[in-house]
Each structure stands twice: as structure tokens, then as C-alpha cells.
Amino acid sequence: MKDWPLWEVFIRSQHGLAHKHVGSVHAPDAALALKNARDVYTRRNEGVSIWVVPSAAITASAPDDKAALFEPAQDKIYRHPTFFPVPEEVKHM
Amino acid sequence: MYAQMVDTGASRLRSREEMDADEQAFQARIDDGQKIEAQDWMPEGYRRTLVRQISQHAHSEIVGMLPEGNWITRAPSLKRKAILLAKVQDEAGHGLYLYSAAETLGVSREQLVDDLHTGRAKYSSIFNYPTLTWADIGAIGWLVDGAAIMNQIPLCRCSYGPYSRAMVRVCKEESFHQRQGYDLLLALCRGSEEQKAMAQDALERWWWPALMMFGPPDADSVHSAQSQAWKIKLLSNDELRQKFVDQTVPQAEYLGLRVPDADLRWNTERGHYDFGAIDWSEFHAVLKGNGPCNRERLQARREAWAEGEWVRAAALAYADKHAAAERHSQAA
Ligand SMILES: [Fe+2]
Numbered sequence: 001m002k003d004w005p006l007w008e009v010f011i012r013s014q015h016g017l018a019h020k021h022v023g024s025v026h027a028p029d030a031a032l033a034l035k036n037a038r039d040v041y042t043r044r045n046e047g048v049s050i051w052v053v054p055s056a057a058i059t060a061s062a063p064d065d066k067a068a069l070f071e072p073a074q075d076k077i078y079r080h081p082t083f084f085p086v087p088e089e090v091k092h093m
Numbered sequence: 094m095y096a097q098m099v100d101t102g103a104s105r106l107r108s109r110e111e112m113d114a115d116e117q118a119f120q121a122r123i124d125d126g127q128k129i130e131a132q133d134w135m136p137e138g139y140r141r142t143l144v145r146q147i148s149q150h151a152h153s154e155i156v157g158m159l160p161e162g163n164w165i166t167r168a169p170s171l172k173r174k175a176i177l178l179a180k181v182q183d184e185a186g187h188g189l190y191l192y193s194a195a196e197t198l199g200v201s202r203e204q205l206v207d208d209l210h211t212g213r214a215k216y217s218s219i220f221n222y223p224t225l226t227w228a229d230i231g232a233i234g235w236l237v238d239g240a241a242i243m244n245q246i247p248l249c250r251c252s253y254g255p256y257s258r259a260m261v262r263v264c265k266e267e268s269f270h271q272r273q274g275y276d277l278l279l280a281l282c283r284g285s286e287e288q289k290a291m292a293q294d295a296l297e298r299w300w301w302p303a304l305m306m307f308g309p310p311d312a313d314s315v316h317s318a319q320s321q322a323w324k325i326k327l328l329s330n331d332e333l334r335q336k337f338v339d340q341t342v343p344q345a346e347y348l349g350l351r352v353p354d355a356d357l358r359w360n361t362e363r364g365h366y367d368f369g370a371i372d373w374s375e376f377h378a379v380l381k382g383n384g385p386c387n388r389e390r391l392q393a394r395r396e397a398w399a400e401g402e403w404v405r406a407a408a409l410a411y412a413d414k415h416a417a418a419e420r421h422s423q424a425a
Pocket residue numbers: 154183184187263
């Protein structure tokens with residue numbers, strides 16, 4: 001028999017934080033994916049909310065595109081506040 | 094360890110000059126302490142070795158539930174039963190984290206399970222020993238999980254991202270396993286003469302198999318050298334074993350139990366315990382399939398898989414039926 005489909009599991013650990021990827025589970029449908037994710041990834045109060053997403057539905061950037069995607073940000077140091085010196089006299093900014 | 098004598102396919106360690114450009118860049122990333130992720134280019138040997146290692150590790154977690162499961166219905170109190178259930182459930186979780194990590198390398202769950210059931214894939218030698226008394230449950234937590242922790246903590250730093258992240262999760266849960274085992278033995282050792290004798294007997298049967306878990310000396314092994322270069326093995330078998338002995342002997346003394354090794358003594362010069370020779374013929378026999386419980390363990394796994402087949406098929410049929418109904422109502 002073929003494997004049950006794979007689902008990626010995301011858990012929000014506390015109110016106010018973002019969901020974070022924790023791993024994956026196999027399940028025949030979304031409802032069982034949630035149940036399995038709960039058993040596998042939250043046995044110790046790890047979360048207050050779970051998302052499950054079919055692994056096949058995720059589009060990921062390719063490692064080879066790393067330079068094209070992320071290098072342009074590297075020479076734009078003026079996007080960081082530390083680029084701008086604040087005069088001694090102007091204390092809090 | 095949970096993965097023992099992992100074959101890397103290497104016949105010798107190649108120098109940098111012998112590698113092609115991709116391999117050189119890959120090795121440079123590893124030397125630089127970077128993590129390798131599933132989509133990154135990797136040498137075929139690295140991928141295959143990791144599949145072997147991670148799946149062996151996963152199979153050990155799963156088969157490892159059997160010896161302990163043997164005592165769930167016979168735990169001496171509700172408290173101990175609840176603790177043992179939680180511990181065994183954790184091991185199922187560890188198996189699942191690790192199967193997921195292996196699957197990121199392009200192998201299917203079905204294939205992994207099939208490799209275990211047909212005997213193509215191995216699992217740790219330690220789970221082929223029987224759990225004859227309640228004290229064995231204590232000895233397993235204290236010694237077997239204790240030895241596993243020794244190995245798994247350095248693996249949190251291994252080069253493959255999904256494996257290292259799985260190890261971080263596992264390590265967070267492992268310390269409960271070791272402590273509940275020690276606590277169980279402590280209760281027996283503070284109990285009646287018979288209870289203490291039961292704890293002593295368990296230590297005598299589990300001590301040497303626990304030391305064998307780390308695998309034969311591998312300082313000169315080409316596979317270990319290759320695995321260390323790839324940072325999927327971080328310490329040699331003997332280093333880990335020595336750490337384990339140094340940590341465990343004082344714990345046995347606190348219990349008032351005698352470690353079954355006439356050659357065991359503290360070596361002031363080395364700052365370590367010296368210990369007796371290990372009978373590696375026993376280890377190799379167990380690995381070959383001739384330990385006390387090899388057949389029983391595989392049989393139990395195969396039966397569980399076969400008897401669960403209708404559940405897997407029914408759940409899938411139910412999901413398919415509902416997905417079809419959903420499509421139908423959306424189309425209407
Ligand atoms: Fe485990």
C-alpha cells in the first residue's frame with residue numbers, strides 16, 4: 001500500500017509568537033494530520049496552536065538562487081539604523 | 094549506539110585534491126560548521142550513509158519500545174505505569190522524528206519500514222535482550238537511555254540540519270527517561286533484600302550489553318574517519334564508552350550496587366576508570382541476528398505492521414471518499 005501523504009507541522013508555542021516549523025507527519029487527511037501532530041510534537045505543552053500543511057503544497061526557493069535572492073540586501077546597509085550616526089548630544093533616538 | 098558500525102561506502106579517506114569541485118565546496122561548508130539542508134547538493138555517499146544511520150537510529154527507537162512495553166501491564170503501581178507509558182510513547186515519537194528526517198533525503202517511509210521488516214536494515218544490538226524482571230525497566234532507563242544521551246548530545250551538532258534538529262528534540266526528552274530508570278532502581282535498592290538483589294541482577298545482565306552499544310573500537314576504521322570528516326559522527330566509540338563508564342560507576346556506587354567487572358578501577362594517572370575487556374563475539378552474534386530476542390523482535394514488528402494494514406487502508410479510503418464528496422459539492 002502507498003504511504004499516507006506527508007504534512008508539514010507548524011506550532012505556535014505561546015500566544016503572541018509566530019508558528020514555527022517543527023517537523024512532519026504522515027496522515028490520510030487534514031483532521032488526522034492534526035491529531036498525529038498533536039501526539040508527536042506536543043506531549044509537553046509545546047504549543048497553543050498547530051498548523052498542518054500538505055508538504056506537496058509548499059513552494060521553496062532553490063539553493064542555487066541564494067545569490068540572486070539574498071545578495072542584493074547585503075549592500076543596502078542604510079536599511080539598518082546603525083548606518084546613521086546619532087550625535088552625542090541627541091541622546092535617545 | 095542506536096546506529097552501529099554504519100557503512101559509509103568509503104574504502105579510504107580521500108584528500109582534498111582528489112575531490113571534484115562540488116565535493117570540495119561541500120567539504121569546505123562542513124569544515125566551516127555550516128549545516129547541510131535537504132535541498133542542498135551533497136555527495137551520494139553522504140546521502141546514503143545518512144539514510145543508513147538515521148533509519149537505523151529510527152528503527153532502534155521503534156524496536157526499543159518492545160522490551161519496555163513488556164512491563165506496561167505489570168508495572169507495580171499506577172504511578173510507575175503512567176511513567177512507563179509516557180516514556181515508551183516518547184520513544185515512538187523519537188522514531189517518528191527520525192523517520193521524517195530520513196525522508197528529507199528522498200527515501201519513502203514505506204521503503205524504510207520494509208527495510209526493517211525484511212532484515213536489510215539494522216537496529217541497535219541492545220534491544221535484542223529480554224526484560225526478565227521489573228528491575229530491567231530501571232536498568233534500561235538508567236543505562237540504555239544514559240548511553241544514548243552520551244551519543245545523542247554531540248549529534249545535536251551534526252552537519253545535517255534535519256538530523257540535528259531531530260536530535261535536539263530527542264535530547265530534551267531523554268533526560269526524563271534516564272532519571273525515571275534511576276529513580277526506579279533507587280526505590281528497589283532502598284527496599285527489601287529481595288528487591289535489592291533484583292536490581293543487582295539487572296545491572297549484571299545489562300552492564301556489558303550497554304557498553305557494547307557504543308560499538309567496537311573504531312579509532313582505525315575508515316568508515317568512522319569518513320563519518321567524522323562529514324561531521325555525522327563527532328566522537329569515537331571508545332571516547333563515548335569511557336565517558337559513559339566514568340559517569341555511571343559513581344551512580345552505581347550510590348545505589349549500593351556492584352558493577353560486574355573485576356578489572357574496574359579508578360586510574361589516577363589517566364583521570365578515568367580502567368575497565369575489563371569486552372566480549373565482542375557476543376556483540377557480533379547479536380548483530381548477525383543471533384541474540385536472545387532478535388527473531389521475536391522482528392516478528393512482533395512485522396505482525397504489528399500487518400495487523401494495522403486494514404486501519405491504514407480504511408483511513409485512506411475514508412479520506413479519498415470525503416475529498417471526492419468535497420470536490421463534487423464545490424463543482425455543484
Ligand atoms: Fe529515544
